[in-house]
Amino acid sequence: MDPLAKERQILEEAVTALQHNVGLKAKILRVPKTAARFRADGLLEIEFNGQKQRFVVEVKTVDRHIAVGQIRAQLQDIIQDFYPDYLPLLITGFATPGVAAECRRLNLPYLDTVGNLYLRTDKIFLDIRGNAKPEQAFKTDYRANHPAGLKITFALLCRPALAAAQYRELARLANVGLGTIGPVLDDLTRREFLQKGKTPNGTLIRREELVKEWVTYYPANLRPTLHPRRYQAERERLLPLDLNHFGAYWGGEYGAEKLTRHLKAERFLIYAQAVPPALMTAARMRLAPNGNVEMLRTFWNPDLTGPNQTVAPPLLVYADLIATAEPRNLETAQDIYERFLRNPADQP
Numbered sequence: 001m002d003p004l005a006k007e008r009q010i011l012e013e014a015v016t017a018l019q020h021n022v023g024l025k026a027k028i029l030r031v032p033k034t035a036a037r038f039r040a041d042g043l044l045e046i047e048f049n050g051q052k053q054r055f056v057v058e059v060k061t062v063d064r065h066i067a068v069g070q071i072r073a074q075l076q077d078i079i080q081d082f083y084p085d086y087l088p089l090l091i092t093g094f095a096t097p098g099v100a101a102e103c104r105r106l107n108l109p110y111l112d113t114v115g116n117l118y119l120r121t122d123k124i125f126l127d128i129r130g131n132a133k134p135e136q137a138f139k140t141d142y143r144a145n146h147p148a149g150l151k152i153t154f155a156l157l158c159r160p161a162l163a164a165a166q167y168r169e170l171a172r173l174a175n176v177g178l179g180t181i182g183p184v185l186d187d188l189t190r191r192e193f194l195q196k197g198k199t200p201n202g203t204l205i206r207r208e209e210l211v212k213e214w215v216t217y218y219p220a221n222l223r224p225t226l227h228p229r230r231y232q233a234e235r236e237r238l239l240p241l242d243l244n245h246f247g248a249y250w251g252g253e254y255g256a257e258k259l260t261r262h263l264k265a266e267r268f269l270i271y272a273q274a275v276p277p278a279l280m281t282a283a284r285m286r287l288a289p290n291g292n293v294e295m296l297r298t299f300w301n302p303d304l305t306g307p308n309q310t311v312a313p314p315l316l317v318y319a320d321l322i323a324t325a326e327p328r329n330l331e332t333a334q335d336i337y338e339r340f341l342r343n344p345a346d347q348p
Contacts, residue, residue: 007041007042007059008042010059010091010092010093010113011028011041011042011044011057011059011091012028013113014091014092014111014112014113015028015044015111017111017112017113017114017115018046018111018115018117020115021115021128021131022115022117022126022128024046024047024048025046025047026044026045026046026047027044027045028042028043028044029042029043029044029045029054030043031043032082040056040057040058040078040082040083041057041058041059041060041091042057042059042091043055043056043057043083043086044057044089046119046124048123048124049123051123053087053121053123053124054083054085054086054087055086055087055088055089055109056075056078056079056082056083056086056087056088056089057089057090057091058071058074058075058088058089058090058091059091059092060090060091060092060216061092061093062090062092062095062096062099063096063099063220064098064099064219064220065096065098065099065101065102066102066219066220066323067099067216067217067219067220068090068099068102068103068106068108068325069102069106069322069323069324069325069330070212070215070216070219070319070322070323071090071108071216072088072090072106072108072325073322073330073333073334074212074216075088075089075090075108076088077212087109087121088108088109089109089110089111090103090108090109090110090111091110091111091112092110092111092112092113093112093113094112094113094114094116094133095110095112095116097129100116100118100129102325103118104118104127106325107120109121112131114131114132114133115128115131116128116129116130116131142187142191143183143184143186143187144184144187144188144191144193144213145213145217145221146221147221147222147225148176148177148180148184149180149184149187150214150217150218150221150222151174151175151176151222151299151300152170152174152176152180152181152184152185153184153188153210153214154174154214154218154299154300154313154315154316155170155173155174155300155304156170156188156204156210157204157207157210157211157214157315158300158304158305158313158315159173159304160204160207163194163202163203163204164202164203167181167182172301172303173300173301173303173304174300174301174304175299175300175301185202188210189202192205192206193205193206193207193209193210208341208342211315211337211341214315214319215315215318215319215322218316218319218323219319219323222299223296223323226271226296226297226299227296227297228294228295228296229275229287229294229295230287230288230289230290230291230293230294230295231280231285231286231287231288231291231292231293231294231295232285232286232287232288232291232292232293233268233283233284233285233286233291233292233293234283234284235292237282237283237284238268238283238285238293239254241279241282241283242310243270243272243279243310244308244309244310245278246272246276246278246279247272247273247276247302248270248271248272248276248279248298249270249271249272249298249309249310249311249312250268250269250270250271250310250311250312251269251270251271251296251311251312251316251317251320252265252267252268252269252294252317252320252321253265253266253267253268253269253320253321253329254268254269255269255311255312255316255317255320256317256320256321256329256332256333256336258310258311259311259314259317259336259339259340260332260335260336260339262332262335263328263329263332266292267292267293267294268292268293268294269293269294269295269296269320270293270294270295270296271295271296271297271298271312271316272295272296272297272298273297273298274297275295300313314336314339314340314341315340315341317336318333318336318337318340318341321333321336
């Protein structure tokens, strides 16, 4: 079954569960062609006590709560641009307890195919939990969302011209094995993120949707493989350091502060190939489970972003902020998106 058909199937199953288990009337609406720039997975109208509320739907398999904040932000983008009177709605095959709790915390309405739901609006308040996971839960497994696939997609999003490059060059800059390139590009082509043409691989299309997908899956699938470690450092010694001397990059809140000059960082995130002893000495860093600095391994080739860079690529800083789901960070993330990601130029 192709991806769009699978999305439609899970949408219809969730609507059926809503109607049968709760008795609400629900109708799947047509998505207007005018909304092509931000493709909604669906539009849904739910009637409750004679009053109707419409929702913009994101259909996604979500098994980790960390992705919920990004889904909410994505839906809010679509609503802001096209559907000001609508509300966001996540539809998934099965909402794990962690995902459901995060949806409630962020006030993101959700439905799943077994009847679990959370709907809280000025017209509706329903919260149903505890329906068991189906024996064969719906699952979407895209190669582009595996760790190596996320590295390849990251390289393409940072430098879209790589879609026209030879496999070997893309593998070098994405820092992956040559054999991983073909299956990932086939996945992106099948899902219409790459358009075949005269170039060796094709042309990157629907880029904004691919950004949203990457940011959703990065914290769950790639970030845990980057050997995260936490340290305590002296702020007054850490911040003046030029990370370029240590082969490291600022991410997270301080990376965003340097990109936008808007955010006052409270926590610090550094990407480096290894923990540089000179950096630890200069900042008087020591291991601390609740320290103010987190270090992750870089996963891209430095040639992807060019020399003399002290801040990680904006896409990564954006993903770091979205993953926190904190309002102050989400506001700055939107600024980064508008300035660096909506209409990007290739990096040097």
